[in-house]
Amino acid sequence: MAACTSQQALISVKPRCASASFGPDRRAGSVRFVSATSCCPGSRKLGLVCASNSQSSVIEPAKLPSSPESGSNPKKSSEAALILIRHGESLWNEKNLFTGCVDVPLTPKGVNEAIEAGKRICNIPVDVIYTSSLIRAQMTAMLAMMQHRRKKVPIIVHKESERAHQWSQVYSEETKKQSIPVITAWQLNERMYGELQGLNKQETADLFGKEQVHEWRRSYDIPPPNGESLEMCAERAVSYFKEQIIPQLVSGKHVMIAAHGNSLRSIIMHLDKLTSQEVISLELSTGIPMLYIFKEGKFIRRGSPAGPSEAGVYAYTKSLAKYRQKLDGMDQ
Numbered sequence: 164m165a166a167c168t169s170q171q172a173l174i175s176v177k178p179r180c181a182s183a184s185f186g187p188d189r190r191a192g193s194v195r196f197v198s199a200t201s202c203c204p205g206s207r208k209l210g211l212v213c214a215s216n217s218q219s220s221v222i223e224p225a226k227l228p229s230s231p232e233s234g235s236n237p238k239k240s241s242e243a244a245l246i247l248i249r250h251g252e253s254l255w256n257e258k259n260l261f262t263g264c265v266d267v268p269l270t271p272k273g274v275n276e277a278i279e280a281g282k283r284i285c286n287i288p289v290d291v292i293y294t295s296s297l298i299r300a301q302m303t304a305m306l307a308m309m310q311h312r313r314k315k316v317p318i319i320v321h322k323e324s325e326r327a328h329q330w331s332q333v334y335s336e337e338t339k340k341q342s343i344p345v346i347t348a349w350q351l352n353e354r355m356y357g358e359l360q361g362l363n364k365q366e367t368a369d370l371f372g373k374e375q376v377h378e379w380r381r382s383y384d385i386p387p388p389n390g391e392s393l394e395m396c397a398e399r400a401v402s403y404f405k406e407q408i409i410p411q412l413v414s415g416k417h418v419m420i421a422a423h424g425n426s427l428r429s430i431i432m433h434l435d436k437l438t439s440q441e442v443i444s445l446e447l448s449t450g451i452p453m454l455y456i457f458k459e460g461k462f463i464r465r466g467s468p469a470g471p472s473e474a475g476v477y478a479y480t481k482s483l484a485k486y487r488q489k490l491d492g493m494d495q
């Protein structure tokens with residue numbers, strides 16, 4: 164299994180073993196993500212040390228909406244995993260084209276990235292999956308789940324029409340127990356890139372100037388022509404996260420979200436309380452999973468699980484360790 168290399172880690176990561184921290188590095192005015200392996204290359208034991216010494220901040224909870232299952236009080240004891248994963252490389256990433264809401268599939272490299280991401284989270288429980296309505300995120304979620312040791316079947320929930328809903332019913336409780344609902348939501352789509360969609364990024368920079376294109380791509384509140392700014396994207400992605408996904412975590416469900424560079428940057432900005440200055444330098448690599456633990460109403464950032472043999476991942480929480488033991492038991 165391919166280990167997480169610094170190239171795979173979330174963007175230009177500086178070696179940081181000395182500080183042994185995970186998640187955004189706020190030094191030098193930029194935000195970088197550091198993964199477990201890039202922090203402690205090749206060392207299981209150190210991985211553990213990193214995990215327990217990590218400065219993973221406990222993030223003040225976003226105002227929690229009331230959950231149908233828990234009323235307005237989050238269950239104090241509930242603890243749930245939240246996995247975020249940007250889709251693998253798409254055919255338009257490969258061609259360096261602005262993609263936005265254009266629905267393009269993964270490249271073979273992207274397929275591989277999704278499979279490798281799946282190996283890295285194959286021991287982490289997943290009860291419900293959220294993806295955007297775009298095929299590259301859905302492919303990523305499905306390919307990743309094919310690697311999961313629990314071998315539950317991810318099934319897309321169709322609610323676009325009454326007939327779609329009716330015709331996709333499952334009539335066996337046992338089969339339902341062996342399935343994972345996959346909920347698709349346009350709110351998790353990539354930022355709509357307006358009139359840049361389909362244009363080559365380099366050619367656009369040559370035409371309009373590097374600064375202008377950088378402003379369109381990475382400013383917080385300046386939209387590209389007839390498209391969405393990151394702020395506009397965050398408005399719908401974070402509202403959806405608060406209204407639909409947090410209640411699942413509150414009720415103790417383990418959630419995976421497969422989405423896009425900008426919709427995930429918006430959600431991470433919310434979870435990690437990044438400022439609009441910090442978020443503009445946050446870059447996410449394709450196909451790298453990131454783990455948060457939701458506990459007692461707070462999000463604890465746990466970086467990027469390195470792989471199924473990485474001991475540190477299972478020291479994150481007692482319930483993750485137990486889940487892994489259960490999987491080991493099922494294999495025997």
Ligand SMILES: O=C(O)[C@@H](CO)OP(=O)(O)O
Binds near residue numbers: 261
């Ligand atoms: O083209 C896009 O849709 C996005 C993500 O690939 O590009 P950017 O890096 O500008 O956010």
